Amino acid sequence: MTDRILLVEDDHAVRTLVRLLLEDDGFEVVESANGNNAVEEFGVRPFDLVLLDLRLPGLSGFDVCRQIRRHSDVPIIMVTAQNDSHDVVAGLELGADDYITKPFHDRELLARVKAQLRRRQGNADPERSAVEIGDLIVKIDNGQVEKGGKALPMTRTEFRLLCHFVTHPDRVWSRGQLLEQVWGYAYEGDGRVVDTHMARLRAKIEDDPSQPEYIQTVRGLGYRLPKRSQ
Amino acid sequence: MRFFPRGLRARTAVFFAVLALLLSLTLSAVTYELTRGFLLGQRETLATRQAMGNALVAKELIASNRTDDNIMASLGSVTNARALLRVHGAWQSTVVDLNESRIPQSLIDLVDTSGPARQRVVVNNQPYLVVGAPLTGLDSAYFEFLSLAEYQHTLETLSRVLVVAAAVTTVGGAVAGWLASRLLMRPLASVAGVAQAMSAGDLAQRLDVGHDPDLEPVAESFNEMASSLQQRIEREQRFTADVSHELRTPLTAMISAVGLAQRAELPDRAKFAVDVIGDQVDHMRRLTLELLEISRIDAGVADLDIDDVDVVEVTQQILNAAGVPLDRFRSDLGATTVFSLDRTRFERILANIVENADRYGNGVTSVSLARSHDELVVVIDDGGPGVPPDERIAIFGRFHRGSMEQPHDRPKGTGLGLSMVHEHVRLHGGSVYVTDAPDRGARFVVKLPVQP
Numbered sequence: 001m002t003d004r005i006l007l008v009e010d011d012h013a014v015r016t017l018v019r020l021l022l023e024d025d026g027f028e029v030v031e032s033a034n035g036n037n038a039v040e041e042f043g044v045r046p047f048d049l050v051l052l053d054l055r056l057p058g059l060s061g062f063d064v065c066r067q068i069r070r071h072s073d074v075p076i077i078m079v080t081a082q083n084d085s086h087d088v089v090a091g092l093e094l095g096a097d098d099y100i101t102k103p104f105h106d107r108e109l110l111a112r113v114k115a116q117l118r119r120r121q122g123n124a125d126p127e128r129s130a131v132e133i134g135d136l137i138v139k140i141d142n143g144q145v146e147k148g149g150k151a152l153p154m155t156r157t158e159f160r161l162l163c164h165f166v167t168h169p170d171r172v173w174s175r176g177q178l179l180e181q182v183w184g185y186a187y188e189g190d191g192r193v194v195d196t197h198m199a200r201l202r203a204k205i206e207d208d209p210s211q212p213e214y215i216q217t218v219r220g221l222g223y224r225l226p227k228r229s230q
Numbered sequence: 231m232r233f234f235p236r237g238l239r240a241r242t243a244v245f246f247a248v249l250a251l252l253l254s255l256t257l258s259a260v261t262y263e264l265t266r267g268f269l270l271g272q273r274e275t276l277a278t279r280q281a282m283g284n285a286l287v288a289k290e291l292i293a294s295n296r297t298d299d300n301i302m303a304s305l306g307s308v309t310n311a312r313a314l315l316r317v318h319g320a321w322q323s324t325v326v327d328l329n330e331s332r333i334p335q336s337l338i339d340l341v342d343t344s345g346p347a348r349q350r351v352v353v354n355n356q357p358y359l360v361v362g363a364p365l366t367g368l369d370s371a372y373f374e375f376l377s378l379a380e381y382q383h384t385l386e387t388l389s390r391v392l393v394v395a396a397a398v399t400t401v402g403g404a405v406a407g408w409l410a411s412r413l414l415m416r417p418l419a420s421v422a423g424v425a426q427a428m429s430a431g432d433l434a435q436r437l438d439v440g441h442d443p444d445l446e447p448v449a450e451s452f453n454e455m456a457s458s459l460q461q462r463i464e465r466e467q468r469f470t471a472d473v474s475h476e477l478r479t480p481l482t483a484m485i486s487a488v489g490l491a492q493r494a495e496l497p498d499r500a501k502f503a504v505d506v507i508g509d510q511v512d513h514m515r516r517l518t519l520e521l522l523e524i525s526r527i528d529a530g531v532a533d534l535d536i537d538d539v540d541v542v543e544v545t546q547q548i549l550n551a552a553g554v555p556l557d558r559f560r561s562d563l564g565a566t567t568v569f570s571l572d573r574t575r576f577e578r579i580l581a582n583i584v585e586n587a588d589r590y591g592n593g594v595t596s597v598s599l600a601r602s603h604d605e606l607v608v609v610i611d612d613g614g615p616g617v618p619p620d621e622r623i624a625i626f627g628r629f630h631r632g633s634m635e636q637p638h639d640r641p642k643g644t645g646l647g648l649s650m651v652h653e654h655v656r657l658h659g660g661s662v663y664v665t666d667a668p669d670r671g672a673r674f675v676v677k678l679p680v681q682p
């Protein structure tokens with residue numbers, strides 16, 4: 001089955017060329033020239049990935065991201081025109097999984113898209129289908145997280161990030177390693193992607209996100225899930 | 231060398247102190263002179279009156295035709311005065327030490343020619359007033375030494391009091407100056423606070439204009455300046471963002487188009503043409519990104535995104551990515567390898583110098599990290615011919631084309647790499663320079679301030 005990608009981009013030339021490139025690699029692409037149309041398209045049929053330009057006429061990329069996240073955990077890669085603007089962090093905070101900055105190379109774009117799609121398979125540990133940490137239950141095989149008997153909604157990236165720590169406890173992971181392991185980057189990425197997702201994850205699993213007890217920050221090194229004496 | 235304090239407050243305090251000192255010195259001098267004149271006049275009048283009385287006693291004693299010794303003894307016991315008598319040219323005195331040799335000749339002459347007179351003298355460090363009067367009709371003269379010690383003592387006490395008063399006034403003046411300047415400095419401190427907040431990025435900060443008619447114009451013009459600065463910076467930011475977007479989108483289209491064309495089976499000539507376009511578009515892409523970053527820095531809208539950075543880890547990553555063997559890397563940092571830096575800029579600094587070494591210096595031969603006081607020192611050596619001394623500053627300029635030949639076997643450099651290094655380092659408040667490596671080649675030294 002071919003993966004279906006929703007391509008939201010207002011520039012006609014870029015949109016057409018990116019569609020051709022993606023189709024060349026065997027993806028099915030649905031084009032959308034503005035935010036309102038993108039939200040409509042998303043309601044009509046399922047997609048495996050959304051490629052979302054942030055600067056759109058009408059409904060902005062941020063709004064589209066927010067609306068999609070309301071009822072879907074589909075991977076979203078946002079396209080920004082400025083790599084150090086606040087756009088990146090704002091988009092990640094709204095639940096985008098990754099971002100790519102214009103002007104990008106076709107091979108860079110394809111690598112990101114494929115990394116996001118590959119991750120759907122996950123790296124579930126067949127030995128353990130569920131892990132309990134305190135009052136947190138992570139069901140690795142079916143992608144669910146419960147805390148105190150209540151299910152926590154998560155995007156795929158957040159879930160994979162949590163699973164990564166749960167299956168590798170008591171080890172410090174640098175941002176670069178997490179990008180490689182969780183996002184599937186084979187090249188240098190942006191640590192803010194990790195930090196923003198970590199903040200979103202903490203907001204969901206921690207009682208007090210400013211005093212995290214599950215995944216802790218190791219200054220200058222990265223993050224760690226300490227082993228618990230239970 | 232004269233002493234000029236640098237600070238406004240210290241200067242004000244010194245000014246007040248000097249003013250107070252001059253005032254109190256003048257007042258003291260006037261007070262001293264007036265008091266001295268008054269006390270001396272009073273004392274001399276009294277002394278003269280007393281001496282004249284004693285002279286009458288002496289005159290009677292002489293007139294009663296006693297013997298000389300008797301006269302002196304009686305004079306001593308009756309008047310208790312330190313008196314001298316000259317009877318028919320012969321001197322006698324009640325006190326041995328105070329004899330005629332202690333009386334100035336001018337005074338004796340004055341008494342002989344024009345009658346009673348007085349003069350101040352010092353005998354054995356003791357101040358005296360000598361009063362002389364002729365004893366008319368007896369061919370005699372009476373002289374008396376009257377002590378001014380008490381008067382002298384009073385004056386000394388007075389002058390001591392005045393000196394202490396002057397000192398106290400001076401210190402008081404200094405304190406008053408210090409306090410006054412603090413009062414005056416308070417509005418300046420709030421100006422400094424707002425200016426600091428603005429340079430830290432909070433452009434909406436304004437001074438409280440208040441109701442002080444003296445300060446209002448200053449506060450208002452400061453706020454006007456702040457507003458126009460804010461507008462200009464925001465305009466620059468918008469412009470940079472717009473330009474950025476407008477350039478990036480067509481570049482993306484071009485890169486994608488080239489990518490698409492390169493996938494197709496093309497005749498040789500067309501393939502060559504597409505490849506040339508691809509190289510040029512890629513060059514333009516790098517140039518655009520670097521120019522945009524430079525324009526952000528120039529516009530003052532680029533700021534540091536400070537993070538805890540493990541510099542050893544980052545350096546190793548950069549060297550790995552550039553294919554530099556890690557045995558050329560050395561860290562003298564010890565256990566502390568995490569510093570507060572802008573991670574992305576630190577990476578760009580290293581990557582650009584490494585790329586420069588690759589392009590012009592036969593690659594990196596050694597990289598070291600060290601700590602010197604409160605600076606992180608990065609030293610990168612290459613194995614090339616080095617940088618001629620007259621190019622060592624210019625090499626950090628934009629689009630600098632040195633005497634080095636561009637290598638043809640790789641994409642053209644943008645000519646902005648080292649100027650970017652310079653800007654990133656400058657944003658950190660650090661420095662970068664190039665010198666000779668120990669075994670020829672160029673040595674780039676980057677120093678970034680870090681918390682001790």
